[in-house]
Amino acid sequence: MPKFRSITDENAKVLYLETNALGSALLTTAKLNKGTAFTETERQQFRLLGKLPYSIENLQQQELRVYQQFLKKENNLEKHLYLRSLHNTNEVLFYKLVSQHLxxxxxxxxxxxxxxxxxxxxxxxxxxxxxxxxxxxxxxxxxxxxxxxxxxxxxxxxxxxxxxxxxxxxxxxxxxxxxxxxxxxxxxxxxxxxxxxxxxxxxxxxxxxxxxxxxxxxxxxxxxxxxxxxxxxxxxxxxxxxxxxxxxxxxxxxxxxxxxxxxxxxxxxxCTFNDDMQGTGAVTLVALLSALKRSKTPLTEQRVVIVGAGTAGTGIADQLCAGMIREGLSKEEALSRFYLVGRHGLIHEAVANLTAFQKPYAQRLKGESMTTLQLYDVVQRFKPTVLIGCSGQGGIFTEAIVKTMAAQVEYPIIFPLSNPTEKSEATPDDLLNWTEGRALIATGSPFGQVDFKGEKIPIAQCNNALIYPGIGLGVLVAQATRLSETMLWEACKALSSFASNAPDIKKALLPNFEDVQAISHCIALAVATQARQEGLAKVKQSVDLAEEIERQFWSPEYVNYHYLPSL
CATH class of the missing domain: 3.40.50.10380 (Malic enzyme, N-terminal domain)
Incomplete structure (x- = not known):
């Protein structure tokens, strides 16, 4: 099996790579293959002469070629499979291409x-x-x-x-x-x-x-x-x-x-993390906090309906509930502001076979009959300010449901988060039309701008990729032994600092991916700093965390190879 190791300087910059792979083994190992970028010396040393076209290219020339090949693919699945094939052929070239067109x-x-x-x-x-x-x-x-x-x-x-x-x-x-x-x-x-x-x-x-x-x-x-x-x-x-x-x-x-x-x-x-629970909940909390800046209402006054009471739905509820508690509510008060709707309707204390993580959110009956409350009934009865979808049921946020909500609140906050696109509970276009442009929207799948009455409205994507990479980087830099709830909260605050503070409801609730590396580095620093403060970091106190984040950053570039048969 091909083996390799990177030789670095005192600043962790890779000087060169040592490997025992030769010939076809080198060309068929994606982590090592440089294709037409192998130098003349490397071609001789690693028995590659004649196995590659004569011309020696640099990474930029290769990137231009593969981008042209990518553009020729007819649909997104073909493009996905092409990128995966490139990933399986030459990792550095793959990451160079995608980083240029993220x-x-x-x-x-x-x-x-x-x-x-x-x-x-x-x-x-x-x-x-x-x-x-x-x-x-x-x-x-x-x-x-x-x-x-x-x-x-x-x-x-x-x-x-x-x-x-x-x-x-x-x-x-x-x-x-x-x-x-x-x-x-x-x-x-x-x-x-x-x-x-x-x-x-x-x-x-x-x-x-x-x-x-x-x-x-x-x-x-x-x-x-x-x-x-x-x-x-x-x-x-x-x-x-x-x-x-x-x-x-x-x-x-x-x-x-x-x-x-x-x-x-x-x-x-x-040190462990569940993205479906913690990542989804964290980025949804940030989107909600951004929406509340527009609606000018506090988190503690929100009434939240979540459709889909599984891993993601209850994970979101957990993060939002924890946020309400941090803002001053008791746990009981915070829990009472959530209405979870499962496949059989509203989750309440008389529903059989509730899971342990659903039970805290089961509504108390107080002599009322809630046996058959479906989503429309829940919206009509409890007047939610926030409607979140994790149901995987495309179109479940119907016109009647959305208009009922919009009649009860000035700025309805609606997050259809299910993936893929066809599973989305509603489209942003419909939501804006049904609410006369008042809805504050974040979606799970990416949607383009919506043309509403001559205005271009950007739609935020509530994408875990905005937060979980930064959390992971922070854990690595801190050499954290655990991931605490407070570290997650600091990650939310860091991401929130990149969201638009403008009161204009026509602004997207979350930042786009153009600044994602800066966002991830900010989150990483917040997470690593909190880990150190809690005594969960093994990194030396003398290490400057911001400098360490920069030091560890990997970018797709080729390095020289040295042959080491004894590796």
Whole structure:
């Protein structure tokens, strides 16, 4: 297996790279391949003579060619697959290309297009990346971790594929979302891609379409539950803690029953984070705080309806509730301001089989009948100021519901957050028309500007990529042993400082991605500083955190290679 290591100076700048790979092994290892940019000396030293066209190019020339190839693709899925192929061929060139066209390409690499790629994972499979931890290999997890390509690992993104975006159980296809999330760490926060690891836990699937698909690449077995599932997770986490004790573990797209349970089980044992709960909740809180600057109403007076009471919905409720408590409400007062709507209507104390994380938000009956309150009834009865969608049900925010809300509040705050685009609870165009332009909107999927009565209205994307890369970078810089709630709050405050403070309701509620690296660095500094203040940072007190963030920043550039056969 090809091995490599970077040789750096005292400021962590890479001077050159040592590798034992030769010839085709070098050209087929994406982390090492430079293609036509290998120098004449390197071509001789690494047995590449004749394996490449004669011309030697620089990175900028290569980037121009691959961008022209990208533009020839006919639709977003083809563009996504092209970028993934480039990622599997030449990582440096891939990151150079996307970093030059981030606003254009991020929606193609990440949400919403990645959802389609996940669904077609087995049909479009090109080559393996990351590690697959399958239940039949449960006794060999340590051995599998040793088979990783990257010798040092800073961040792991891990999924079991049960709750992918808004499309549910996708089995082994969840690997694509892990890869996409790690790309975002690199592109938005400058995290070194040579120190990242995507992991797909394969405990089967309950998706009958996948089980019956002759091309499905995962373990063909009903999804494990209960004790066997928990034992598998414990085996994996224990192995990670032994083999990669400094790694920051990012849980991604676990199912409703397991996402919170896994996080709560391990968050006091290691530095870990659940993006669906904590990341979604944090960026939604920032969007809400920005909206409240426009509506000139305090957080403590909001009445919040959340449609979709799963991992994301309750995670958002948790962050907003914590914000209300910080602003002076008691926990009981804060909880009473939330109305969660599940698949059978309003969640209240008489509903059977509530999960542990839903119960705090169950409305008290007080002698009232709430048995069959559906979304329209909830909006009409409780007069929400904020309506948030995490339901995965496209169009569920109907004209009647939105107009009812708009008749009760001057500036209705409406966040249809479900992905991909076709799952969005409403479109910004409809929301503005139904509210006569008064709605304050953030969406989960990217939408272009809306032309409303001759005005161009920008629509904020409530995208976790605005916050989670900075949190991860802050954890790495601080060498944090845990991720605390206060560290998350500081991340929210840092992101909020980039949101427009203008009272104009026609301004987007969140910053766009043009400044995402500056945003991530600001968040990282806030998170690392708070970790140090709480005694959760192992980095030396003498280290200047802002300088360390700059020092660790990775940019896509080629370095010279030295051959080291004994590596």
């Amino acid at each position: 606003t254009e390409m991020l929606p193609i690499l990440y949400t919403p297009t990645v959802g389609k790629a996940v669904e077609q994972f087995s049909q479009e499979f090109q080559q393996p990346r990351g590690l697959y931890l399958s239940y039949p290999d449960k006794e060999r997890i340590d051995e599998i971790l040793e088979n990783r390509l990257n010798p040092e690992v800073d961040i792991i993104v891990m999924t079991d594929g049960e709750g992918v975006l808004g499309i549910g159980d996708q089995g082994i296809g969840g690997m694509d979302i892990c890869i996409a999330k790690l790309m975002v760490y690199v592109l938005c926060a400058g995290v070194n891609p040579h120190r990242l690891l995507p992991i797909q836990i394969d405990v089967g699937t309950n998706n009958e379409q996948l089980l019956n698909d002759p091309l499905y690449l995962g373990w063909r077995h009903p999804r494990l539950e209960g004790e066997k599932y928990d034992e598998m997770i414990e085996t994996i986490v224990s192995a990670i803690r032994r083999k990669l004790p400094r790694a920051y573990l990012h849980w991604e797209d676990f199912g409703r029953e397991n996402a919170r349970r896994n996080l709560e089980r391990y968050q006091h044992q290691m």
